[in-house]
Amino acid sequence: MEARRIVKRFGGLVAVDDLSFAVREGEIFGLIGPNGSGKTTVFNLINRFFPPTSGTIHFGDRRIDVLSPHQICALGIARTFQVVKPLRRMTVLENVMTGAFLRTGSVRRARQKALEVLDFCKLMHRKDFPAGKLTIADRKRLEIARALATEPRLLLLDETAAGLNPRETEEAMDIIRQIRELGVTIIVVEHVMKVITGICDRVMAINFGREITTGPPAAVVNHPEVIKAYLGEADA
Amino acid sequence: MHRYRIWAAVALALLALALPFIFNSPYYQHMLILILIWAALGTAWNLLGGYCGQVSFGHAAFFGLGAYSAGLLYLHLGASPWWGMALGPVVATLVSIPIGLICFRLRGPYFALAMLALGEIFRLVFLNWISFTNGPRGILMVAARPGKILFYYLALAILGLALWWSYLLIKSKFGYYFVSIREDQDAAEALGIPTTRYKLYALLPSAFLTGLVGAFYMNYVAFIEPNVVFSLGNVSVMIILVVILGGVATLWGPTVGAAMYIALGELFRAQLGAANVLAFGVLVCLVILFLPNGVVGEVDLFKRLMGGKRRGDVGGSLGSP
Amino acid sequence: MALLGQTVICGLLLGGMYALIAIGMTLIMGVMKIINLAHGSLVMVGMYVTYVCYRAWGLDPYLGMLVAMPVLFLLGCVIQHFLINRLLEVESVLPENQVLLTVGISLVLTEVIRFIFKSDYRSIATPYTGEALLVGGMSISIAMAVGFVIAMVFTYLLHLFLTRTDLGRAIRATAQDREAAQYMGVDARRVTVITFGLGSALAAAGGSLLLPLFYLWPDIGHLFTAKAFIITILGGMGSTTGALLGGLTLGVAESLGATYIGMGYKDVVGLVIFLLVLLFLPHGLRSLVRR
Ligand SMILES: Nc1ncnc2c1ncn2[C@@H]1O[C@H](COP(=O)(O)OP(=O)(O)OP(=O)(O)O)[C@@H](O)[C@H]1O
Ligand SMILES: [Mg+2]
Numbered sequence: 025m026e027a028r029r030i031v032k033r034f035g036g037l038v039a040v041d042d043l044s045f046a047v048r049e050g051e052i053f054g055l056i057g058p059n060g061s062g063k064t065t066v067f068n069l070i071n072r073f074f075p076p077t078s079g080t081i082h083f084g085d086r087r088i089d090v091l092s093p094h095q096i097c098a099l100g101i102a103r104t105f106q107v108v109k110p111l112r113r114m115t116v117l118e119n120v121m122t123g124a125f126l127r128t129g130s131v132r133r134a135r136q137k138a139l140e141v142l143d144f145c146k147l148m149h150r151k152d153f154p155a156g157k158l159t160i161a162d163r164k165r166l167e168i169a170r171a172l173a174t175e176p177r178l179l180l181l182d183e184t185a186a187g188l189n190p191r192e193t194e195e196a197m198d199i200i201r202q203i204r205e206l207g208v209t210i211i212v213v214e215h216v217m218k219v220i221t222g223i224c225d226r227v228m229a230i231n232f233g234r235e236i237t238t239g240p241p242a243a244v245v246n247h248p249e250v251i252k253a254y255l256g257e258a259d260a
Numbered sequence: 261m262h263r264y265r266i267w268a269a270v271a272l273a274l275l276a277l278a279l280p281f282i283f284n285s286p287y288y289q290h291m292l293i294l295i296l297i298w299a300a301l302g303t304a305w306n307l308l309g310g311y312c313g314q315v316s317f318g319h320a321a322f323f324g325l326g327a328y329s330a331g332l333l334y335l336h337l338g339a340s341p342w343w344g345m346a347l348g349p350v351v352a353t354l355v356s357i358p359i360g361l362i363c364f365r366l367r368g369p370y371f372a373l374a375m376l377a378l379g380e381i382f383r384l385v386f387l388n389w390i391s392f393t394n395g396p397r398g399i400l401m402v403a404a405r406p407g408k409i410l411f412y413y414l415a416l417a418i419l420g421l422a423l424w425w426s427y428l429l430i431k432s433k434f435g436y437y438f439v440s441i442r443e444d445q446d447a448a449e450a451l452g453i454p455t456t457r458y459k460l461y462a463l464l465p466s467a468f469l470t471g472l473v474g475a476f477y478m479n480y481v482a483f484i485e486p487n488v489v490f491s492l493g494n495v496s497v498m499i500i501l502v503v504i505l506g507g508v509a510t511l512w513g514p515t516v517g518a519a520m521y522i523a524l525g526e527l528f529r530a531q532l533g534a535a536n537v538l539a540f541g542v543l544v545c546l547v548i549l550f551l552p553n554g555v556v557g558e559v560d561l562f563k564r565l566m567g568g569k570r571r572g573d574v575g576g577s578l579g580s581p
Numbered sequence: 582m583a584l585l586g587q588t589v590i591c592g593l594l595l596g597g598m599y600a601l602i603a604i605g606m607t608l609i610m611g612v613m614k615i616i617n618l619a620h621g622s623l624v625m626v627g628m629y630v631t632y633v634c635y636r637a638w639g640l641d642p643y644l645g646m647l648v649a650m651p652v653l654f655l656l657g658c659v660i661q662h663f664l665i666n667r668l669l670e671v672e673s674v675l676p677e678n679q680v681l682l683t684v685g686i687s688l689v690l691t692e693v694i695r696f697i698f699k700s701d702y703r704s705i706a707t708p709y710t711g712e713a714l715l716v717g718g719m720s721i722s723i724a725m726a727v728g729f730v731i732a733m734v735f736t737y738l739l740h741l742f743l744t745r746t747d748l749g750r751a752i753r754a755t756a757q758d759r760e761a762a763q764y765m766g767v768d769a770r771r772v773t774v775i776t777f778g779l780g781s782a783l784a785a786a787g788g789s790l791l792l793p794l795f796y797l798w799p800d801i802g803h804l805f806t807a808k809a810f811i812i813t814i815l816g817g818m819g820s821t822t823g824a825l826l827g828g829l830t831l832g833v834a835e836s837l838g839a840t841y842i843g844m845g846y847k848d849v850v851g852l853v854i855f856l857l858v859l860l861f862l863p864h865g866l867r868s869l870v871r872r
Contacts, residue, residue: 071450073446073450092449092454093449093450094449094450094451094452094453094454094455095454097449097450097451097452098452102450102451102452103450105446105447105450109444109446109447109450110443110444110447111439111440111443111444111447111448112443112444113439113443113674114436114439114440114443118436118439119440121436122436122437122440122448122451122453123451123452125433125436125437126451126452126453129432129433131431131432131433134433134436170447170451171450171451174451174452309675310674310675313674313675315675315677315680317680362860365860366859366860368676368677369616369677369680370859372616372677372680373616373810373814373859374856374859374860377852377855377856377859378856380807380848380852381849381852381853381856384845384846384848384849384852385849387845388843388845388846388849442674492803493803497681497684500681501681501684504675504678504681508673508674508675509674534695534696535692535696537688537692537695538688538689538692538693538696540688541685541686541687541688541689541691541692542685542689544681544682544684544685544688545664545682545685545686545689548668548671548678548681548682548685549664549667549668549671549682552668552671552672552673552674552678553673553674557674
């Protein structure tokens, strides 16, 4: 996946400002930045929740910033939502089946696929729970499971560790690593630095929608500009 | 479990077939036919409104188009309005396509309002296009008509068709997709669901069935008028009430709701005279406040609370047949 | 030319009165985010109150509205407190339930009035009914002109209330962001109750102003619901100035439609405009001005 000079304006506010980056196949790419720096907006541009103001996004050799969100998902880019969006009155299993239906028309096969994914994400025990009644940790996991069920080649994870306790965070990291083992490329947005340094191959730091630096996790996290960006936020 | 369901279905079918002989008077047969009409309308609406969550306040448009297809065939060509039963649903379906493509851009209450406006536009046009529709004088059919029993079985067949289609759709990928669009359209879109197209898939059978019932209505009542068949208050809104009364997004809810609506309506009329509509209005408020998911919806919830397990029904307690 | 002028002016005057009704609706929609299909019925009830004042005590409708407004304020508060606010606590499949609740309320109001007054058409005959001002070859109904002026005065007073008083500011804050307003210590439930009361009182005021111009019967409410909606959407929900602009636009469009297209289709004109705005101008006509 490659983004070339993407810009997103909301009225006067420039949420993403001339960003270019490329994600290599099979890697875990981290995207960090203080609150409001434009990380979620980058995801919203990749899966075309809104069109970029300018710039292009390619996936493989396809230009995807002109497609609609469902077409992008069908091409193999799935995402989770920072503000989780469970299909509340459906059970966990049904939620995941809804994702699985992208690749099959058969209810039986969708259920089978969903059960596999639930097992993989360690959500089996919640299978018949209404999604609206899950705890936050389980909801985050449901987001991942549902996205995985669409059999993506690229997975966008938006703050899946936020609000989790240390043990749940460990589990989430395990799951992400295992997803990579399946050959899925992953972009993670995360505030929890332990997750970033723990699983990412490369990290890009942004602030005010602009790139600060890109590189190996340890280098980026300790980059003075990055520290300043985060500290600046703490001061404010 | 499965065996038991099949026997229940057979018993129900036999009962439905026997009903007009059990209630062997034109008055009761008329009531039964009305129940079937409203049950079929409710079931059709439920596909789009209940499962897919696209609350239409304009289904009178499809009902009226079905009725007028039959009526206009008779008026202009002298054809038997029975042909309308073939034409009506087709016209309603064809008209529903552009309507859907236009209105599905809107979400939630805005969609509801757009459909409301469209329904009213149809009523006003049919009211004012006098050379074509006869305007407010309506269309009266004068011809020998079969007895009530035949109408009963015809209406039963229509309801059967509506229930059968709903069942097939709900149990398949479509059902999951419809409910997911209702629950969160953005999430659905991100899961690769072409939401506009699937909303249309819910609308098409819904409009078809509604048009079919409309054409049947013309044959049965033999008189139509724009203010009756395109009515916002007495068709569009009443369909929704029937569904809410019985249970939104449940297979049998609309049928139960229709029976309650007709029975209570008659009861109020007999007991309360002029105040019957008032009583109905009060009932509406009470149902929405205290039984928001309808009789069938709450029964399922109750069962679930009691520890009964139901599997494979999309939409949790709200998608079960 | 005189015909065109008269048509436009009539439309503007009528539109000003419609706007008052629509401002009531827009307030309610803005704060509650709810579609109120009972609004026209509230207008209708207000008209009946004014009508009764006229019949029983010979009170002129412009004075009668001072009775109708507090009565409707109370009625609105009761509806919001005991029905709509309760519904917010009920979990249901379709959020549109609340739209239906307002349908039920409208049914009840209409039928209660029908029970008391029967379905008869009623009208009042004030000394100025039928009187008209002649201005440059155009004849302009006095009742319309007076009604328009009063409607504008009320609109201005409401504007002052919303911008200058604490309660008004609380209402606007709740409309903008309910949660944020609650953090700031606004009692959102109380605000919704007062807003619904206020919206209903404005509906009553608009209805009373229109009383000398319209026949009155229980089902007239639907007519006003439809108009108020069209105006609210035209104006972009929740905006007072928008509603005023929308009201004037609808008044003129209807008036032109009635004169040049024919009475029967004039409502179609309104509805088609409504649909187009709904589809293409999500923030109402104002977005045209801003662009
Ligand atoms: N739909 C929108 N309309 C207007 N402004 C928006 C919209 N979405 C995001 N923004 C603005 O764009 C900026 C970037 O937001 P974004 O959600 O991408 O930040 P983020 O990096 O994900 O922050 P966080 O760490 O808090 O999740 C913010 O200032 C936000 O207010
Ligand atoms: Mg974010």
